[in-house]
Amino acid sequence: xxxxxxxxxxxxxxxxxxxxxxxxxxxxxxxxxxxxxxxxxxxxxxxxxxxxxxxxxxxxxxxxxxxxxxxxxxxxxxxxxxxxxxxxxxxxxxxxxxxxxxxxxxxxxxxxxxxxxxxxxxxxxxxxxxxxxxxxxxxxxxxxxxxxxxxxxxxxxxxxxxxxxxxxxxxxxxxxxxxxxxxxxxxxxxxxxxxxxxxxxxxxxxxxxxxxxxxxxxxxxxxxxxxxxxxxxxxxxxxxxxxxxxxxxxxxxxxxxxxxxxxxxxxxxxxxxxxxxxxxxxxxxxxxxxxxxxxxxxxxxxxxxxxxxxxxxxxxxxxxxxxxxxxxxxxxxxxxxxxxxxxxxxxxxxxxxxxxxxxxxxxxxxxxxxxxxxxxxxxxxxxxxxxxxxxxxxxxxxxxxxxxxxxxxxxxxxxxxxxxxxxxxxxxxxxxxxxxxxxxxxxxxxxxxxxx
Amino acid sequence: xxxxxxxxxxxxxxxxxxxxxxxxxxxxxxxxxxxxxxxxxxxxxxxxxxxxxxxxxxxxxxxxxxxxxxxxxxxxxxxxxxxxxxxxxxxxxxxxxxxxxxxxxxxxx
Numbered sequence: 001x002x003x004x005x006x007x008x009x010x011x012x013x014x015x016x017x018x019x020x021x022x023x024x025x026x027x028x029x030x031x032x033x034x035x036x037x038x039x040x041x042x043x044x045x046x047x048x049x050x051x052x053x054x055x056x057x058x059x060x061x062x063x064x065x066x067x068x069x070x071x072x073x074x075x076x077x078x079x080x081x082x083x084x085x086x087x088x089x090x091x092x093x094x095x096x097x098x099x100x101x102x103x104x105x106x107x108x109x110x111x112x113x114x115x116x117x118x119x120x121x122x123x124x125x126x127x128x129x130x131x132x133x134x135x136x137x138x139x140x141x142x143x144x145x146x147x148x149x150x151x152x153x154x155x156x157x158x159x160x161x162x163x164x165x166x167x168x169x170x171x172x173x174x175x176x177x178x179x180x181x182x183x184x185x186x187x188x189x190x191x192x193x194x195x196x197x198x199x200x201x202x203x204x205x206x207x208x209x210x211x212x213x214x215x216x217x218x219x220x221x222x223x224x225x226x227x228x229x230x231x232x233x234x235x236x237x238x239x240x241x242x243x244x245x246x247x248x249x250x251x252x253x254x255x256x257x258x259x260x261x262x263x264x265x266x267x268x269x270x271x272x273x274x275x276x277x278x279x280x281x282x283x284x285x286x287x288x289x290x291x292x293x294x295x296x297x298x299x300x301x302x303x304x305x306x307x308x309x310x311x312x313x314x315x316x317x318x319x320x321x322x323x324x325x326x327x328x329x330x331x332x333x334x335x336x337x338x339x340x341x342x343x344x345x346x347x348x349x350x351x352x353x354x355x356x357x358x359x360x361x362x363x364x365x366x367x368x369x370x371x372x373x374x375x376x377x378x379x380x381x382x383x384x385x386x387x388x389x390x391x392x393x394x395x396x397x398x399x400x401x402x403x404x405x406x407x408x409x410x411x412x413x414x415x416x417x418x419x420x421x422x423x424x425x426x427x428x429x430x431x432x433x434x435x436x437x438x439x440x441x442x443x444x445x446x447x448x449x450x451x452x
Numbered sequence: 453x454x455x456x457x458x459x460x461x462x463x464x465x466x467x468x469x470x471x472x473x474x475x476x477x478x479x480x481x482x483x484x485x486x487x488x489x490x491x492x493x494x495x496x497x498x499x500x501x502x503x504x505x506x507x508x509x510x511x512x513x514x515x516x517x518x519x520x521x522x523x524x525x526x527x528x529x530x531x532x533x534x535x536x537x538x539x540x541x542x543x544x545x546x547x548x549x550x551x552x553x554x555x556x557x558x559x560x561x
Binding site: 285290292296311328337341425 | 486491494495498499500502503506509510513514517518520521522523524525527529532533534535536538540541
């Protein structure tokens with residue numbers, strides 16, 4: 001097995017056993033990034049020289065007996081919304097031309113303290129305002145969208161061009177591309193991971209979190225990001241755990257292959273000892289209204305200055321949304337805030353009866369790059385972007401932790417994700433369930449096949 | 453006509469010429485929708501004069517956003533406060549003298 005093919009946990013074990021040096025690992029991952037980048041366009045920029053220097057430093061520290069833990073010497077990517085002192089934070093936008101971050105974000109500091117090696121910054125849909133990341137291509141099929149907005153991070157991890165990466169998630173922007181590229185993505189509880197130094201799309205909905213090849217890997221990254229240090233235990237036994245299976249919303253207008261794979265995965269959870277419990281998702285009629293009512297005016301507020309000084313530098317899609325956001329009434333924003341309170345309360349009541357909810361992450365697998373809408377069996381037509389955000393945004397509104405785990409492929413060979421949503425601050429539970437599930441799969445942690 | 457949805461890529465492919473004000477005669481505008489001249493006035497009031505050629509696209513986008521967000525007007529909120537004034541995890545009433553919820557935890561909510 002070549003070093004870039006190793007999961008984070010396996011690479012860390014090999015480094016700990018002195019079977020692999022951070023320099024060898026970083027060289028291998030950089031070579032892989034160079035090999036695939038021309039097809040996948042995951043990175044805004046690769047920092048090869050800096051990465052090799054950081055890897056050499058990590059190797060020296062480890063050789064001197066000063067190991068910083070499992071992330072020490074592990075090469076990773078940061079979504080290009082995350083500030084790293086001295087580097088531009090482009091947000092994949094011409095608006096940020098000439099930008100240089102004057103300080104590290106807290107997450108960059110914590111990863112640096114853990115000894116992780118920064119390979120480069122990964123592409124985002126411009127300013128995270130979209131679900132496709134048009135600059136990048138899906139790691140499984142270059143004719144398909146990467147998903148977004150953390151598309152570059154997901155593609156890099158899926159292709160072995162980064163051992164893990166960070167993304168941000170305002171309506172599904174970690175989980176959507178993770179699902180579409182067959183990797184694991186965790187949106188932690190709102191506020192658990194500090195967001196200072198991370199460019200905002202919508203302050204009240206933004207989250208930062210890891211994308212990785214396995215749940216175990218995501219847990220290792222979360223441990224470093226929270227300062228917890230030690231990953232959660234998991235013995236694969238789910239006896240006594242209650243898994244909510246939605247009767248409403250999450251299986252409506254979902255591709256048959258996606259539904260079948262997720263239902264089969266929930267049966268595996270039952271085989272591991274969990275009890276499956278039907279749940280009714282509350283207030284589904286208002287999910288999109290709350291998401292838009294919060295996100296759109298907040299995004300416009302963030303961009304107030306540059307929308308007036310350099311509007312022509314925004315991509316047309318983002319500019320139109322930002323300008324229209326100026327016309328949302330304060331009363332509508334406050335209604336969205338109050339409806340969010342209702343939704344949080346209703347979800348808290350629902351979650352009294354279960355420990356996690358298991359559901360599809362997205363209703364359909366990766367769309368073709370030229371596909372803009374999907375027609376469902378009931379005859380309704382939905383934009384691809386609206387479809388991708390439909391099942392992920394409730395966890396942004398409620399602030400609950402949500403994990404996506406690969407559960408197979410559809411008839412076209414494209415990956416399918418299952419979403420596990422827990423109670424706020426109960427990351428341990430969603431990671432326990434996700435890890436127990438992935439241990440039943442022989443293909444857990446696999447890389448994407450060579451792009452078609 | 454307004455776009456079918458808010459999909460950014462759909463909007464980006466929308467030719468503003470296809471959204472001319474002439475297509476949006478007053479009788480075509482729903483009672484709670486903005487006409488292009490109204491949207492332009494609202495934008496000016498917000499401090500964002502719209503460049504020529506952008507009014508119709510922005511109007512259509514704004515009306516679509518409004519159609520989605522205004523469904524919240526169906527709800528009777530009573531005394532329900534906005535979410536920024538409520539904790540993510542319910543905090544149980546505390547006995548006198550017990551320490552308050554740690555600041556760090558509250559920040560995490």
